[in-house]
Amino acid sequence: MTQPDLTSLLRKLESNCALSEDDREAVLALPFVARTVPPASYLFREGEPPKHCSVLLAGYVFRHKIVGEGGRQIVAINIPGDAIDLQGLYLNCTDHNAQTLTEAVLGLVPMTAMRKLVEERPRVARAVLSHVLVEASIMREWITNIGRRDARTRLSHLLCEFACRVDAQGLGRRGYELPMTQEQIGDVLGLTPVHVNRSIRALEADGLIRRSGRVFTIPNIDRLRRAGDFSSLYLHLHKESAAQGPATSAHPLNDEGRAVWR
Amino acid sequence: MPRYRLNTVDGGRDRDAEGHRAGRRPRRAGEAVRYAGAVLSHEPQALWDGRECRVEVTNDTEEPLVTIVALAVDASAGAGKA
Numbered sequence: 001m002t003q004p005d006l007t008s009l010l011r012k013l014e015s016n017c018a019l020s021e022d023d024r025e026a027v028l029a030l031p032f033v034a035r036t037v038p039p040a041s042y043l044f045r046e047g048e049p050p051k052h053c054s055v056l057l058a059g060y061v062f063r064h065k066i067v068g069e070g071g072r073q074i075v076a077i078n079i080p081g082d083a084i085d086l087q088g089l090y091l092n093c094t095d096h097n098a099q100t101l102t103e104a105v106l107g108l109v110p111m112t113a114m115r116k117l118v119e120e121r122p123r124v125a126r127a128v129l130s131h132v133l134v135e136a137s138i139m140r141e142w143i144t145n146i147g148r149r150d151a152r153t154r155l156s157h158l159l160c161e162f163a164c165r166v167d168a169q170g171l172g173r174r175g176y177e178l179p180m181t182q183e184q185i186g187d188v189l190g191l192t193p194v195h196v197n198r199s200i201r202a203l204e205a206d207g208l209i210r211r212s213g214r215v216f217t218i219p220n221i222d223r224l225r226r227a228g229d230f231s232s233l234y235l236h237l238h239k240e241s242a243a244q245g246p247a248t249s250a251h252p253l254n255d256e257g258r259a260v261w262r
Numbered sequence: 263m264p265r266y267r268l269n270t271v272d273g274g275r276d277r278d279a280e281g282h283r284a285g286r287r288p289r290r291a292g293e294a295v296r297y298a299g300a301v302l303s304h305e306p307q308a309l310w311d312g313r314e315c316r317v318e319v320t321n322d323t324e325e326p327l328v329t330i331v332a333l334a335v336d337a338s339a340g341a342g343k344a
Contacts, residue, residue, distance in 0.1 A: 150303075150304040150305070151300070151304040151305070152304070152305075182280060191300065192268075192293070192296065192297050192300065193280060193282070194268045194270075194278045194280070194282070194297055195297060195300050195301065195304075197278065197279065197280060198270060198276055198301070201276070
């Protein structure tokens with residue numbers, strides 16, 4: 001890996017809010033420490049005060065809550081480029097847990113530095129708010145997914161979302177590694193691992209996905225999108241032009257490949 | 263640690279390849295009931311056409327431990343109307 005920097009955080013913040021050159025430089029000048037963390041490590045636990053704004057430079061992270069009987073609900077998956085705990089920017093304690101799925105490289109920005117940046121730069125503040133709002137939008141979609149869709153549709157939806165997000169980050173288009181066990185996928189979808197296994201094999205049998213270990217290939221994205229009742233609207237992947245202000249359409253392009261997602 | 267499997271039989275046999283860590287019997291049976299309930303909830307067609315849906319809990323050597331059976335039976339007044 002080359003010398004880590006905060007370019008991925010800048011790209012994420014600019015995905016919903018155009019920044020000036022000064023704002024960009026201020027984001028890239030944030031103090032941070034790069035840290036490599038092994039798989040399954042806790043980044044923070046429920047009840048702890050937020051210390052850092054972690055930017056995921058490489059690897060995957062999941063956020064979860066544990067219920068009284070010990071069951072786990074995974075409430076978010078973070079991919080490279082995501083800022084993991086911007087939701088805790090002005091909160092006194094974290095309300096969920098975060099763990100690495102894979103080995104991960106994190107850029108740890110002190111919360112105080114992030115707060116100062118946000119307070120001094122309104123466009124950055126708007127970008128951070130947009131980021132948090134998109135996370136809330138994804139949360140609404142996940143609630144809908146596990147509350148009102150059947151197992152096959154839930155799984156198809158998750159696979160579409162993951163494909164869409166890794167594509168947006170330039171990490172893969174027609175296939176990707178989903179670095180999760182079937183138990184973890186079940187904890188995202190509110191299903192038992194054996195039900196996840198059954199659903200994966202049903203999608204394979206229908207030709208909607210191909211799988212080799214944890215690498216999923218999607219032969220026909222549009223078919224999987226229909227099976228998953230998936231529209232990427234809630235991901236708000238449209239970019240705002242600095243000159244135009246907020247984008248007016250979530251489906252700006254219809255070119256080959258990306259058209260199926262947007 | 264020994265493992266147990268939750269195999270589904272509804273038309274074909276859907277073998278649980280990964281299995282689960284074995285717990286106490288009530289917990290295994292509870293898992294099987296929850297799984298059978300989920301399959302029926304998500305795939306009600308599993309019981310159409312007079313088929314039955316079974317979830318068989320087996321140990322690592324495929325010996326049956328618990329079986330959950332669900333089937334729909336037409337009552338005479340409702341025959342052919344469901």
